[in-house]
Amino acid sequence: MHDLSDSKRAEAEIERQREALVQSEKLAALGSLLAGVAHELNNPLSVVVGQSVLLEETAPDEATEIRARKIHRAADRCARIVRTFLSLARRSPPERQQVDLNEIVQAAVELVTYSLHADGVELTMDLPREPALLWGDADQLNQVVTNLVVNARQALQTAPRPRRLAIAVRLDRDDPEAPTIRLSVADNGPGVPAEIRTRIFDPFFTTKPAGIGTGVGLSMCHNIIDSHGGTVELDETPGGGATFVVTLAAHRSATVGFAAPAGELPAAMTPLRLLIVDDDPEIALTVAEMLAPDGHDIAIAENGAAALARLDEEPCDLVISDIRMPELDGPGLYRQLAIRHPRLLNRICFVTGDTLSEGVRDFLNETGVPVLEKPYEPADLRAMVARLVGKLGESQ
Known part of the structure; x- marks a missing residue:
């Protein structure tokens, strides 16, 4: 009789580390690819954005101004999508500043709007009219929202219609000294089985087929939110499905009406x-x-x-x-x-x-x-x- 438990555990650990290395190499390759793509796209986008604004400002008539504004909006949307791709691949140190969670949610959703429509997913967003200001890294928070939305879309692909995805942002001011912002991403898909609910935030744990899931998404979300002093949890979903809830500390300016910071306007200057x-x-x-x-x-x-x-x-x-x-x-x-x-x-x-x-x-x-x-x-x-x-x- 020979106890093979230690040998089996060692083999499993070696396999886990090998898989982690493969995923790390994939992410590094993705970052390099996105860097090149972004540079090639951002150059022509710079021309389109700049020229559309100039045309809008100097339009000889209202019809031309309206056309220029439409071009500007479309180009700006393309630019936001490229920035979202970059934020997913960016591996730079966190840059904390005052950010609006509403804007981050809208940018992340814009990236997958077409995919949601193609999959027949009914999207509803409930965002407050006032800015949801917090102190954080916009790129990292964008990664969190994008990952949660993409996970929900993938879960809904196999669900019967109607397929629903609901995203909401709420400000909790019950404690004026420590206001919080709550983001929820809820779907009516198959949900998360009870036996794996405690493991879904583990690194490289995935229930998706090979080639679709890497097992790094929810782990990355957990690490980012934890570094921001917040929490991300899988909540109970009435009627089935999955609801992920992110709770973060609101910026202190939230206690005085959530006023948005005034934009910096350049003053008149001597020609240079x-x-x-x-x-x-x-x-x-x-x-x-x-x-x-x-x-x-x-x-x-x-x-x-x-x-x-x-x-x-x-x-x-x-x-x-x-x-x-x-x-x-x-x-x-x-x-x-x-x-x-x-x-x-x-x-x-x-x-x-x-x-x-x-x-x-x-x-x-x-x-x-x-x-x-x-x-x-x-x-x-x-x-x-x-x-x-x-x-x-x-x-x-």
Whole structure:
């Protein structure tokens, strides 16, 4: 007689670690893929968003203005979907700030709206009119909401009609000193069997067929919410189905009426000499058109090498540069500025559609250079220029 229990447990642990490694490699590959896709999509989206806003502002008649507004809304929706993809793959350290859970829910739902419609799922959303403000990382919270909604959609695919998905956000002010926000995602699918309810948040535990489920989704949700000081639980669902409830601490401003923070508006400024550096001529011209109404003197260079050649002949006040460019990229331009034009190191900002790449993240974290992610609105670009001008005034 030989007791094989230890041997079996060791084999099971080796298999679990092998599966965990495979899933980790898949997620890393997904992140690299999304980084490239986002960069390629964000460049043309920047042109569409910028030109539609400019057309809307200068439309000669109401019909043209309405058409421009429709293009702008569609492009903005595409941009939000790309940002949601990026947030799912982003593996950067948490960046806590005041965020509106309502906006996060709407962005996450927008990503799967077509899939829900195709699967015959009736979606209802009950969101408060006032912002549901909390202190957290918007990208991580977006991952949580997206995962819960996708899980519900997959559960409903095998359920008989009618298939219903209900998402609600509630503010609990019973304790004025510690208000909370409650998010619930409920479906009328097959539900979660009683025997596995205690295991659904375990890493790499899944009941889905191979190739569909990884077992990391709910575990990731639990870890993110726990790091935010909240809880995520599987609640009882009357009539069958599954209801996941996320509870988070509301931002303290919630106790005074949930007022949304006022947007930062750039003040009028003295016209500047600007150098725009981008290998895509359409993007460079769109940036120039966005800033032209402020009276700036604007020059364009197609890459870092061309920018340095121009700066050697003619100085400028601010540089607005892309990061990924041929011949000499953004980081290379920054390093050359440190040698040849050091006064411009605090007069440069980057605009990019790729902040996922490890090298880009490391460069931005190391230098602390301001960055604006594509696609952006004209107001965002003007606000960035205004902030740079403000910092220059403080240092003088």
